[in-house]
Amino acid sequence: MSASPARRRELLDTAAEVFAEQGYDATTVRKIADQAGMLAGSLYYHFDSKESMLEEILAAFLDELWAGYDAVLEADLGPRETLAALVTESFREIDRHRAAVAIYQKESKHLAPQPRFAFLADSQQKFEKAWLRTLERGVEAQIFRADLDIRLTYRFVRDTVWVAASWYRPGGHHSPEEIARQYLSMVLDGIATRGGPSAD
Amino acid sequence: MSASPARRRELLDTAAEVFAEQGYDATTVRKIADQAGMLAGSLYYHFDSKESMLEEILAAFLDELWAGYDAVLEADLGPRETLAALVTESFREIDRHRAAVAIYQKESKHLAPQPRFAFLADSQQKFEKAWLRTLERGVEAQIFRADLDIRLTYRFVRDTVWVAASWYRPGGHHSPEEIARQYLSMVLDGIATRGGPSAD
Amino acid sequence: MSASPARRRELLDTAAEVFAEQGYDATTVRKIADQAGMLAGSLYYHFDSKESMLEEILAAFLDELWAGYDAVLEADLGPRETLAALVTESFREIDRHRAAVAIYQKESKHLAPQPRFAFLADSQQKFEKAWLRTLERGVEAQIFRADLDIRLTYRFVRDTVWVAASWYRPGGHHSPEEIARQYLSMVLDGIATRGGPSAD
Amino acid sequence: MSASPARRRELLDTAAEVFAEQGYDATTVRKIADQAGMLAGSLYYHFDSKESMLEEILAAFLDELWAGYDAVLEADLGPRETLAALVTESFREIDRHRAAVAIYQKESKHLAPQPRFAFLADSQQKFEKAWLRTLERGVEAQIFRADLDIRLTYRFVRDTVWVAASWYRPGGHHSPEEIARQYLSMVLDGIATRGGPSAD
DNA sequence: CATGAATGAGTATTCATTCAT
DNA sequence: TATGAATGAATACTCATTCAT
Numbered sequence: 001m002s003a004s005p006a007r008r009r010e011l012l013d014t015a016a017e018v019f020a021e022q023g024y025d026a027t028t029v030r031k032i033a034d035q036a037g038m039l040a041g042s043l044y045y046h047f048d049s050k051e052s053m054l055e056e057i058l059a060a061f062l063d064e065l066w067a068g069y070d071a072v073l074e075a076d077l078g079p080r081e082t083l084a085a086l087v088t089e090s091f092r093e094i095d096r097h098r099a100a101v102a103i104y105q106k107e108s109k110h111l112a113p114q115p116r117f118a119f120l121a122d123s124q125q126k127f128e129k130a131w132l133r134t135l136e137r138g139v140e141a142q143i144f145r146a147d148l149d150i151r152l153t154y155r156f157v158r159d160t161v162w163v164a165a166s167w168y169r170p171g172g173h174h175s176p177e178e179i180a181r182q183y184l185s186m187v188l189d190g191i192a193t194r195g196g197p198s199a200d
Numbered sequence: 201m202s203a204s205p206a207r208r209r210e211l212l213d214t215a216a217e218v219f220a221e222q223g224y225d226a227t228t229v230r231k232i233a234d235q236a237g238m239l240a241g242s243l244y245y246h247f248d249s250k251e252s253m254l255e256e257i258l259a260a261f262l263d264e265l266w267a268g269y270d271a272v273l274e275a276d277l278g279p280r281e282t283l284a285a286l287v288t289e290s291f292r293e294i295d296r297h298r299a300a301v302a303i304y305q306k307e308s309k310h311l312a313p314q315p316r317f318a319f320l321a322d323s324q325q326k327f328e329k330a331w332l333r334t335l336e337r338g339v340e341a342q343i344f345r346a347d348l349d350i351r352l353t354y355r356f357v358r359d360t361v362w363v364a365a366s367w368y369r370p371g372g373h374h375s376p377e378e379i380a381r382q383y384l385s386m387v388l389d390g391i392a393t394r395g396g397p398s399a400d
Numbered sequence: 401m402s403a404s405p406a407r408r409r410e411l412l413d414t415a416a417e418v419f420a421e422q423g424y425d426a427t428t429v430r431k432i433a434d435q436a437g438m439l440a441g442s443l444y445y446h447f448d449s450k451e452s453m454l455e456e457i458l459a460a461f462l463d464e465l466w467a468g469y470d471a472v473l474e475a476d477l478g479p480r481e482t483l484a485a486l487v488t489e490s491f492r493e494i495d496r497h498r499a500a501v502a503i504y505q506k507e508s509k510h511l512a513p514q515p516r517f518a519f520l521a522d523s524q525q526k527f528e529k530a531w532l533r534t535l536e537r538g539v540e541a542q543i544f545r546a547d548l549d550i551r552l553t554y555r556f557v558r559d560t561v562w563v564a565a566s567w568y569r570p571g572g573h574h575s576p577e578e579i580a581r582q583y584l585s586m587v588l589d590g591i592a593t594r595g596g597p598s599a600d
Numbered sequence: 601m602s603a604s605p606a607r608r609r610e611l612l613d614t615a616a617e618v619f620a621e622q623g624y625d626a627t628t629v630r631k632i633a634d635q636a637g638m639l640a641g642s643l644y645y646h647f648d649s650k651e652s653m654l655e656e657i658l659a660a661f662l663d664e665l666w667a668g669y670d671a672v673l674e675a676d677l678g679p680r681e682t683l684a685a686l687v688t689e690s691f692r693e694i695d696r697h698r699a700a701v702a703i704y705q706k707e708s709k710h711l712a713p714q715p716r717f718a719f720l721a722d723s724q725q726k727f728e729k730a731w732l733r734t735l736e737r738g739v740e741a742q743i744f745r746a747d748l749d750i751r752l753t754y755r756f757v758r759d760t761v762w763v764a765a766s767w768y769r770p771g772g773h774h775s776p777e778e779i780a781r782q783y784l785s786m787v788l789d790g791i792a793t794r795g796g797p798s799a800d
Numbered sequence: 801c802a803t804g805a806a807t808g809a810g811t812a813t814t815c816a817t818t819c820a821t
Numbered sequence: 822t823a824t825g826a827a828t829g830a831a832t833a834c835t836c837a838t839t840c841a842t
Binding site for chain 5 (some may be wrong): 204207238239241242245246
């Protein structure tokens with residue numbers, strides 16, 4: 001157990017790619033090993049189990065994500081700028097760790113209840129709190145509309161952002177910042193033309 | 201192999217619930233049978249295979265969905281009304297077949313390439329075409345903003361709607377029509393207050 | 401249990417046909433039922449088990465076979481005539497009960513040890529005794545060659561006859577008597593021309 | 601999937617023995633594994649499936665058989681010598697690969713239609729052609745009797761030889777060459793004494 | 801007599817994991 | 822560090838059989 005951290009990361013990246021593409025359950029240890037050019041059993045020199053690979057992938061991703069988020073939240077920006085910064089940060093993370101994000105999206109719901117993955121539930125709570133607070137501050141400041149259900153709005157914004165991981169391909173037409181800009185534009189101002197008839 | 205349609209539906213509903221909660225791959229035939237109060241092998245009196253249950257669940261869902269969609273599309277409404285009707289129809293479907301929708305969301309991507317599930321890919325294409333056309337019509341009529349990437353907008357609206365299946369619970373505070381109304385309001389007009397500073 | 405003997409025979413004939421074509425193990429009760437135009441469970445009104453069908457088929461066949469054989473053996477014919485009559489009788493049986501013969505050929509070896517199928521082993525012993533005695537009488541009377549291993553000869557004649565069940569189709573070019581005649585000609589006089597060089 | 605050829609052969613020999621004794625269908629993978637002193641699942645390290653074991657056993661047998669046959673057929677012997685050599689070669693093969701031959705006898709008929717086992721049908725055709733041609737040459741040369749149905753004679757000789765695999769036990773009283781000699785003597789010259797009354 | 805629905809024991813196969821080399 | 826070979830538990834599926842209707 002242990003070995004060079006460099007090799008570990010390499011193997012984890014490989015594993016993440018396969019997990020993302022095929023789903024965790026559907027991914028066999030052999031597929032990962034094949035991709036890494038070794039035999040299935042050999043992975044167990046580097047890792048305790050398939051599950052521990054998953055854990056390490058998700059934990060590393062969330063660590064990095066929160067480094068970014070915390071920086072934003074501690075910057076004491078206004079609600080609108082906070083929202084913009086959080087969304088942009090999210091798209092940057094999708095750009096850098098698409099595989100991990102995709103895994104997170106697909107698997108976190110059924111992993112969270114397990115003690116081993118408690119950190120997922122923790123993160124989710126922190127995440128929700130930060131978003132709700134930002135939205136509430138925005139409503140108070142009359143920057144966000146007051147007539148919207150705030151929890152519904154939270155889910156709307158959250159899903160809107162993260163689901164992008166399922167189709168986003170790094171190196172495509174749009175940079176993450178560009179996509180973030182467009183998303184924000186839609187989320188903030190809607191897709192209808194201004195001055196058109198308001199919804200219902 | 202065929203058996204009474206009533207019992208079949210009962211069992212399919214049970215199966216859909218389990219598939220939705222645990223994921224198709226992670227669902228064992230025994231779990232479904234347990235839930236249905238019978239032994240695993242007994243399911244095979246009613247169905248050919250686990251996969252055929254999945255197929256039947258998804259096909260029935262899409263049939264019903266398209267009945268609703270086609271009615272909307274053939275009604276020749278304006279772009280804004282079409283969009284509203286499609287979204288409302290979608291939330292109604294989520295309300296009626298939450299399990300099937302959740303399964304569709306999670307599994308359709310990796311199922312679609314299989315010949316057996318070709319109807320998923322067909323549906324996806326039809327779906328995309330209907331949405332893109334509606335958005336294009338809206339832009340032409342200056343009802344939707346012209347400065348947005350139309351494919352990005354399509355994904356935005358699509359994801360925004362369907363991801364709701366992952367958290368929606370029928371019989372909760374909001375009726376599907378109420379949720380649809382709020383979603384539409386956000387999508388069309390944004391979450392920012394009118395007259396506020398536009399996004400960057 | 402019981403029912404009309406006519407229906408029983410019908411069902412047994414159907415079963416025999418399927419057993420012969422697919423092998424006993426590979427034959428499912430459902431295939432027999434399908435062929436008979438009923439459901440698998442319904443067969444159990446007529447028979448105790450799949451195995452009891454097999455038993456009844458084989459027992460009926462052997463009963464009839466031995467009726468013929470016993471008549472021949474009690475007729476006190478000369479060895480050559482006895483051999484001819486036994487072979488002819490065998491081909492007639494193949495003609496009448498091809499399916500049963502084919503089953504017997506394929507399955508009797510591994511069935512014989514089971515107590516339920518002891519009658520197969522009995523029959524085989526009686527069969528061997530009758531043939532060996534006929535061959536011995538023929539050697540004594542200088543009708544059959546004395547330089548041949550008698551057990552080998554027995555197997556040779558026995559196999560030569562019964563294996564025909566694997567390819568014989570009733571209603572073909574040759575009547576069973578005609579095939580018997582040709583087989584006897586080969587067995588008795590060989591396929592080489594008389595006066596040719598003898599086999600080394 | 602591949603693994604050491606030595607272990608493979610060992611396991612295939614074990615499997616062939618069990619297949620021959622119990623029949624392919626009636627043989628469970630567990631029986632083979634038991635015989636080999638391992639667990640059922642472990643066999644799948646060496647082989648893809650139970651069927652692939654069967655295929656490998658039969659293919660190896662036919663390869664070796666045809667090596668021998670081709671040598672005989674290319675030697676341009678007279679018809680009688682060709683027949684003698686083919687029969688002798690066959691008994692040698694039965695001696696060396698009794699299990700494979702027994703499997704071939706019992707299973708080839710229902711395997712041959714499957715694409716995977718097309719090589720069985722190919723072999724059977726080649727086999728038939730070689731034998732028919734040898735018999736025809738013999739009739740032309742007046743070495744074999746002209747009054748026999750040649751296809752019937754082919755079946756007679758073919759069955760006569762191969763059925764021996766069902767009772768032959770290597771290391772018994774007779775060497776394969778000795779058995780071949782006796783069989784040939786019966787097939788060529790018959791079991792009746794010369795000068796006796798010919799079979800009507 | 802036959803059906804419809806189920807049982808329960810078994811079957812081939814998969815796969816994460818282990819461990820001596 | 823990695824391999825080759827195995828374990829053992831689980832998985833989808835099959836099938837003879839039962840039985841209330």
